[in-house]
Amino acid sequence: MAGGRVTVIDIAKAAGVSKSTVSLVLQGSPLVNEGTRVKVSAAMRELGYVYNRGAATLRQTGAKSKIIGVVVNDLTNSFFAELAVGVDMVVQSAGFVQFLSNTSESIDRQREVIASMREHGISGLIVSPARATEAADFKPLVAAGIPVVVAVRSLPGAKVSSIVSDNHEGTAAAVRHLASLGHRRISFLGGFPNTAVFAERLTGYRDAVVEVGLGFDDELIVSSAPSRAGGADAIARTMAMGNPPTAAVCFNDAVAFGVCDGLRARGMEPGRDFAVVGFDDVIEAQTAVPALTTISVDPQGMGRRAAQLLLKQINAGKVEAENVTAAVRLVVRESCGAAQRKSREELA
Template identity: 80%
Template structure:
């Protein structure tokens, strides 16, 4: 422990918690459970710490910092999203603080609390699974502008920017049907997320319009990752009447599906059609090049940053909901000809 004045770091070490958790306790936040609060307060009493609220308020004064919190930085979609944000905020004289939650709600609360301590001027967040409106309430109450991207949070009084997931899935299925496929699977994604619900709904409606069965066996959930894609295609190929094509939850899953197919001695684009969702940079250079629904992650990052700066400059928070159009980019992984081109989809 440091000599002289007791610090928040000293308390965190003694209590076995993070600095951000100690800060939440000092601020009287409802985000800390009672057992942790009691433990931290006991250490505060034992060490004789005095909370300098005026200094804390000075630290929390607005800075030229924009926070960006994403749920899975191992997915290149979010790296590209962050690049788009950075281009806009840098040109406006702001610095970006980036953090990854890895789908952990507690980690998300800690990093958001830490960003508040640094006096962020605004926050862009792709929320972790299970995030509720109440998790953003401290930010809303303090007047810090928030833009939620990719995943919406029902009831949260913040701006949101999402893609047209329903239309994107429907267009992908329609394209696969036009190529002659009748057994089309939907692979990957966590079923308890809004994005999954929207994409699976577009898939099912398009299948029904084509007079095709979208039974439960054809929908295989998994982690929205490359490893998840491998697991999903392995399960899908055990179905009695195998699928011949798949719409994947995202490009990461699609790459994993291609890996899994090759393990089974099947070639993507020739023996099995694969369509992704996102259009990350790697989709263009993959072998075969990945057919995918383009969300334009860098463009989404730029638009989210512009929306946030608009609120910061206005000095007030007025929640807006924006839905970005998407387009199907046809490449080789679905077995289509080289002459096919992408087409824009409107709601």
């Protein structure tokens, strides 16, 4: 298995059959008896062999694959839909087509869809990893020379390219803004603790509350699913505290929308009775009521940059890891209450 790649010859040796028999099994030929088929299939699974159907076709035609795989962890979050649009803008103009798949945070589903994409001969892969993904999960792709770009969630130790937002600075800017509005108890709501992006955003929040003189209170950290439902759950637990906060920095915009839902369910108006800041600046943030104050990441821009990183490797014909941290900026709208405070100051 030179270079870490499993070949048909390796499968044949492991199964005790000829190379041509393995090829017949891969082609689904009726000439192979069931016992031999089972034996060859077992050897393939044991050695981790992936039959690249697309590559087989391409070898016959002499063409090259024009498929880009895009795998995201939560397509119900509009951030990832916008990311995919950004990817498509770039790869389509370069003559490629993207295959998009959603894992719903399932590591098993992620492995299945990536294996399926490899079977169809993808030229490269852009992936926002599911929870519990490890650097080792991408070793087979690297060994096979398939370019990979990890987006949104970093994966320390993986020898692949990555593009992430400046998570630390984003939440820090949100905290500073809320503190400037007079808030003394600011919570951090939403997100799964076992992801690198959660750790980075929480660290930015923690550093900023200390910086502005508020001190860090672990009670104000309320994790939840990074979704609208998760945000509603997080604010429900937050408001049940003996000394609840008056503002929240949310893990992402989806959580922030859920927080607004949860506040209204309690007769509280976001921006008036409780300040809310999101993270991402998805399209709905500007048109929401109230319009969402958030940390702008530019999801489509991140998708375009991820695609550019991938195409650069594909065109170079070699895999060279390149890591990009995208700048973020605070966009002040209505949900943080800044406009209401300004109005009160003008009347005073």
